[in-house]
């Protein structure tokens with residue numbers, strides 16, 4: 001059995017909510033600019049959530 005050291009659940013992991021918020025805000029800004037410039041974007045992260053698998057935080061595109 002091999003287990004990833006930092007990606008127990010296979011997702012990008014942040015240590016806490018504050019750490020997860022930064023890339024979330026970046027995604028929101030990128031998405032906003034893309035909409036203004038009528039460019040397609042795949043950045044759809046809208047919120048953070050605590051993961052019960054790795055006890056870290058992740059970004060998700062799903063609404064609460």
Ligand SMILES: [Zn+2]
Nearest residue numbers: 009051053054
């Ligand atoms: Zn996780």
